[in-house]
Amino acid sequence: MKVFKVSSVELDAMMQEWSKVHRVYAPVLAKQPATSSDCAPGWRRVDGGSALTLSTGPTPASVKSFFFPQPETLLTYTLENNHPDKGLMREPAKSKKMQVVVGVRPCDARSVLLNNLPYQEDPFFQANRQRTALVGFTCEQTLSTCFCSQMGGSPFGSEGLDLAFSRTQDGFIVEVGTAKGEVLMAGLDLAPAEESEISALASRRSTGGKADATELDTLKGSELGRLYDAPMWKSLGESCINCGACTFICPTCYCFDIQDEVVRGQGRRIRYWDSCMFPLYSLHTSGHNPRGQKVQRTRNRFLHKLKYFPDRFGPFSCVGCGRCVQDCPVNIDIREVMSDLLAVE
């Protein structure tokens, strides 16, 4: 793997260079509209001289919407009577421009790999993935709500990143992880990183931020029926208000629904975020709802992340970013849910 040395000034210049050919995005730290012309909520387009600022911990909005936009237009059509295209479904023209997301944390980078498992054969997710490059920054500082290591990630992880920046005494070293990363680095005249800096990062990786999901891994061997029937769900379901806050801010919640919207004869088929916390999510056409009770929906979110998903795909469907821990209105803390599950006999 190639590793280069980059100063903060050079980083700014790199972003400027990229923004001449690609669409470059950086996180917004303050309040910002959820939908602006071509931007995912919580991110801004970089095409001026604005330097990158990052806060400790995950970015306020996850990278999910670059891959799984809210909403994504799948098809368009017209209902106009004399239109030659009437009744035909067309795929909308998609921008082929590469989008470069700068400021991604290791947890979010990993979330894309996890979501990729169920979306392996999803053409829309794959197309977005193909045109998106992730430029990440490892975490020299963590928040008390960060638990990426416990979920099998690491504050210093570079998994899923095309370029991974890590702080050094006088700037950064950047690891080029993928072919897309190579493309971003092409033509830039940067010095290779020094051996000492590379080994310093390696030692930080092996000490402070080592991935260690061994404790939680025992859940994979637990019998589902026991976890499902555990008494813990009763009180959890009682206090949960079944909002969609945790699912919508979560980088690894990926459920959607599809609808047609028609405005003045012009239709579009969209796919938009759905949440297993909503009653409509599981409502059958017959009127029957297999998850008609609040407690069933609360249980589904956690068992999906910690049991159904790992049983099917291997890893847990949570990267430990702690966003839901911080923002759940009733303080349902997934770390407590995990330890309760581990304690189920």
Add this chain to the structure above:
Amino acid sequence: MPTINETVSEEIRAQARKLLEDGTVAAVIGYGSGSLPMTVKPLVVRSPEDCRKLIWNTFCVLNLANYLPATLKSVEPPRGPRDPKPEGPLPKVAICATGCWSRSIVVQIQEHQVARDRVVVLGVGSRGMVSRRKVEALFGGREILAVEEGDHDLIIQGADFSETINRWDVVRDNCQTCTHPDPVLVDVRIGEPVSERKNPNPFIQVDALEQKSGDGRWAWFTEEFATCIRCYACRNACPLCYCPTCFVDDAKPQWVGKSLDAVDTGLFHILRAYHCAGRCTDCGTCETVCPKGINMRMLTKKLNKDVLNLYGIEAGMQPDAPLPLTTYAMDDPQQFMANEPGSGKEGK
């Protein structure tokens, strides 16, 4: 000396234990401690031993009345949907309530969601609850690891700092403009009653918006709601939103689009607010729970002001009073009538 809230917590635990032990109630709705600083967990306690988990502090920001109908249902003997109501009185539930929460319970009683004789209100005079967001804003990104609460100060601690701030400065906006902090319904008094607050203008925040031009108000509305992710925490946390199927969840017919179109988001918020007209007690829960910090409470507060000005009613002050929007009087203002002078023109 214990702080006021420590004394209140102690009394809540003692009263809850007593009510459960002597069988007066089958459950108590209160708060337990949270896993992060400045958070609490709503808690339903069903055994005297669990009463030790109950706490009270300045971060109890969720209106507990939200949990009352479901908790009452949960203590009833199980029966099928068509089975008759069992003979004799049904078990009771106790609930901690401040001024605004007790008024929400009154609204629930008026709207037949809750039977008065099945509720034991543990009335707590509110000293105003603190907004976690306001505190965090003061510390601009520095992580807060612990908060110690005094009667008038908060000690905020992080990895490399410890600062004392004035409590009232970070009390939520709705609490700062509240005029009825003491519960209107009290079965068991907890702590000392607090007096009505003389607030020169409880609608000061709404007035500031109303003074803007039409374009200015529109700009405020578009900007304020632009970050909404339609998670519906504001709706689900509100004790007034108890419809089995909300209009936004209806699929046949579908009233509102599902994605982040500004028109759909705006429609959801306007309709939600109107559904709360004459019922909202400005408890501030909706605003508090929003993960995006959106001030949707201004819409309901504006309607509270209109209902007060038009009909002279504040929601939830008396259980036996009629609801302002389901009753009428011959002298109700009716500016919308075509034959009245100034009709159709607001403010004329």
